[in-house]
Amino acid sequence: MLQFILKRLMLAAIVALTVSFISFSLMFLSGDPAAALAGETASGEDIEAIRTLYGFDRPMLVQYWEWLGSALTGDLGQSYYFKLPVASLIADRLGVTMTLGLCGITFALLTAVPLGVAAAIRPNSFIDRLSLFMSVAGQAMPSFWFGLILIVVFSIKFGMLPPSGASTWKHFIMPTIVLGYYAMPAIMRLTRAGMLDVLSSDYIRTARAKGASEVRVLFKHGLRNAIIPVVSLAAVQMGFMLGGSIVVESIFALHGAGFLAWESIGRNDLPTVQALILVFAMFYIVFTFLADVLNAWLDPRMRSS
Amino acid sequence: MTEPLLNVRNLKLDIPVASGTLHAVRGIDFDLKRGETLCIVGESGSGKSLTSLALMGLLGKRIVRKADQMTFDGTELTTMSAKELRKLRGGRMSMIFQEPMTSLNPAYTIGDQLMEALLLHKPVGREAARARAIELLEKVGITAAESRLGQYPHQLSGGLRQRVMIAMALMCGPELIIADEPTTALDVTIQAQILRLLVDLIREMNMAMILITHDLGVVARVADKVAVMYAGELVETGPAADIFAKPCHPYTRGLLRCIPLPGKTERGSELGTIPGIVPSLVGEVSGCVFRTRCDYAADACRNAIPRHTEGAHTFRCIHPDGMRHAEEVPA
Numbered sequence: 001m002l003q004f005i006l007k008r009l010m011l012a013a014i015v016a017l018t019v020s021f022i023s024f025s026l027m028f029l030s031g032d033p034a035a036a037l038a039g040e041t042a043s044g045e046d047i048e049a050i051r052t053l054y055g056f057d058r059p060m061l062v063q064y065w066e067w068l069g070s071a072l073t074g075d076l077g078q079s080y081y082f083k084l085p086v087a088s089l090i091a092d093r094l095g096v097t098m099t100l101g102l103c104g105i106t107f108a109l110l111t112a113v114p115l116g117v118a119a120a121i122r123p124n125s126f127i128d129r130l131s132l133f134m135s136v137a138g139q140a141m142p143s144f145w146f147g148l149i150l151i152v153v154f155s156i157k158f159g160m161l162p163p164s165g166a167s168t169w170k171h172f173i174m175p176t177i178v179l180g181y182y183a184m185p186a187i188m189r190l191t192r193a194g195m196l197d198v199l200s201s202d203y204i205r206t207a208r209a210k211g212a213s214e215v216r217v218l219f220k221h222g223l224r225n226a227i228i229p230v231v232s233l234a235a236v237q238m239g240f241m242l243g244g245s246i247v248v249e250s251i252f253a254l255h256g257a258g259f260l261a262w263e264s265i266g267r268n269d270l271p272t273v274q275a276l277i278l279v280f281a282m283f284y285i286v287f288t289f290l291a292d293v294l295n296a297w298l299d300p301r302m303r304s305s
Numbered sequence: 306m307t308e309p310l311l312n313v314r315n316l317k318l319d320i321p322v323a324s325g326t327l328h329a330v331r332g333i334d335f336d337l338k339r340g341e342t343l344c345i346v347g348e349s350g351s352g353k354s355l356t357s358l359a360l361m362g363l364l365g366k367r368i369v370r371k372a373d374q375m376t377f378d379g380t381e382l383t384t385m386s387a388k389e390l391r392k393l394r395g396g397r398m399s400m401i402f403q404e405p406m407t408s409l410n411p412a413y414t415i416g417d418q419l420m421e422a423l424l425l426h427k428p429v430g431r432e433a434a435r436a437r438a439i440e441l442l443e444k445v446g447i448t449a450a451e452s453r454l455g456q457y458p459h460q461l462s463g464g465l466r467q468r469v470m471i472a473m474a475l476m477c478g479p480e481l482i483i484a485d486e487p488t489t490a491l492d493v494t495i496q497a498q499i500l501r502l503l504v505d506l507i508r509e510m511n512m513a514m515i516l517i518t519h520d521l522g523v524v525a526r527v528a529d530k531v532a533v534m535y536a537g538e539l540v541e542t543g544p545a546a547d548i549f550a551k552p553c554h555p556y557t558r559g560l561l562r563c564i565p566l567p568g569k570t571e572r573g574s575e576l577g578t579i580p581g582i583v584p585s586l587v588g589e590v591s592g593c594v595f596r597t598r599c600d601y602a603a604d605a606c607r608n609a610i611p612r613h614t615e616g617a618h619t620f621r622c623i624h625p626d627g628m629r630h631a632e633e634v635p636a
């Protein structure tokens with residue numbers, strides 16, 4: 001197991017390094033950074049001066065090495081727009097995004113897994129059809145539209161929940177539902193398919209032949225095996241939610257990192273965008289790594305491969 | 306006479322299929338005393354696995370099971386509550402399946418799975434269960450038993466997995482073991498070894514066994530009783546010695562074409578093959594099901610078929626001796 005973790009850790013580090021390089025290159029791919037920094041009215045000499053000042057004239061690899069060094073010590077550069085260190089800017093916003101992401105995936109798992117299991121136990125029953133309907137609806141309905149409906153119903157009509165902001169836990173209820181609902185269909189379908197497959201397997205028959213109770217058969221022997229692919233999916237979705245909560249953060253005016261990314265793109269605030277991409281990618285890598293470890297713990301066959 | 310351990314009368318299994326109802330098993334009778342071994346033989350698809358699953362109460366939900374009587378140690382299995390049935394399963398009767406590669410749960414160690422079989426039924430602690438697991442692994446011939454407990458199924462070969470399955474079935478010291486072709490999926494070189502192990506253990510522990518096998522040599526050596534199954538019916542049943550010495554039903558004689566004798570039949574000799582096709586069992590089935598392949602079929606074979614009984618030996622055919630005389634089989 002330890003060996004497995006070390007291997008995965010190394011793989012994660014390699015991926016992280018690659019991603020950081022790509023994210024660094026973005027700065028060059030998106031045009032001349034010196035010109036962007038100097039502003040539209042700057043003269044050619046000004047741009048050249050800035051180029052030397054910021055070191056943009058040096059070889060790209062040297063710049064990358066330097067950038068990586070400072071990124072590792074927590075220095076992600078200065079925001080062009082806020083004139084503040086990007087690292088602290090992101091740190092301020094990350095809390096909201098993390099909270100939202102964790103609540104979203106928890107909500108999705110807590111609703112989708114039981115529904116998927118119930119649907120698999122009784123295929124073609126009412127509950128199976130209901131869950132199918134919900135997942136089709138979930139896939140078809142855009143987040144912003146669903147969010148607006150919730151706001152209209154719960155904030156405007158009944159006045160139960162605040163429509164925007166992030167100051168209390170109540171502010172997070174609707175965003176959690178919208179974000180979680182987006183992840184639900186895939187988790188539910190995968191749980192259902194996995195459970196159906198597992199429940200018809202020979203070892204489930206063995207468990208019954210031993211005299212195990214139905215609950216024990218379903219959960220100890222069944223779900224334990226069916227959940228393995230769901231873990232990987234949930235990790236991918238968690239990573240996606242952190243970066244992809246932009247829409248939800250905008251609807252509910254939650255000023256998280258997703259919202260910051262959206263704003264910064266509009267403002268051409270390159271260091272901020274670059275750093276956000278890096279941070280989101282790192283989260284993605286971390287979650288995938290955690291999922292791999294969890295999977296290996298759940299599935300002994302994976303440990304040896 | 307002592308009450309039989311298992312008594313089955315008129316067991317019927319129906320499976321709804323797209324084109325109607327598949328009458329997979331149609332009114333079979335058999336019984337088994339304590340310590341006896343019954344071998345069920347018959348070609349693929351004749352309903353042997355379904356019959357054993359029906360006894361264990363492990364049939365899929367869609368399959369309809371009906372029986373006039375199906376008792377285990379005097380208690381009726383068909384009307385038993387799910388809870389009572391769970392106590393029997395794995396405790397007093399257990400089953401070894403045809404598929405050793407997939408019958409163990411990949412997520413748990415074999416130690417966990419062995420111990421579970423005991424802990425579900427007996428009020429013992431984990432230490433005692435562990436000790437019992439080691440004892441049985443040794444009994445089924447697994448070396449370094451203690452270190453195997455922590456291994457996962459994927460780390461074991463098919464032969465070892467089937468040994469584990471056998472150990473698991475024996476954990477609670479059941480009164481009846483149902484072994485459904487326990488070696489068919491294994492390498493030919495170890496089939497005989499595993500079967501002999503199973504048979505020795507059954508004798509040693511004085512358990513009753515239903516053994517489903519294609520290996521006539523094994524049948525000749527271990528069976529007290531033989532039941533010959535064809536297309537969902539038991540066409541001939543009786544004491545093993547009678548069946549081998551005096552097979553009456555034409556189907557049985559087809560199977561035993563080389564007339565094997567107890568002790569003389571070579572190990573591993575396969576059942577004989579008979580040309581022709583098995584009729585569809587969907588919809589009404591009447592008359593003798595073997596008539597599409599029988600050399601002695603006559604018009605009367607479409608009607609109800611009389612049963613001929615001599616002691617415990619019984620078979621169903623329109624001919625009183627199943628046209629035995631026509632084949633000049635030495636008596």
Ligand SMILES: Nc1ncnc2c1ncn2[C@@H]1O[C@H](COP(=O)(O)OP(=O)(O)OP(=O)(O)O)[C@@H](O)[C@H]1O
Binds near residue numbers: 351
């Ligand atoms: N769930 C099911 N649905 C439809 N038909 C089934 C089902 N299970 C079994 N059958 C049919 O019932 C018949 C008997 O099957 P069974 O598995 O008992 O045969 P068997 O004698 O054990 O054969 P084998 O020697 O190949 O194991 C077969 O024709 C099979 O196709």
Ligand code: SF4
Binds near residue numbers: 594597
């Ligand atoms: S009843 Fe007829 S078809 Fe059936 S075995 Fe006897 S002779 Fe053959």
Ligand SMILES: [Mg+2]
Binds near residue numbers: 403486
């Ligand atoms: Mg079978």
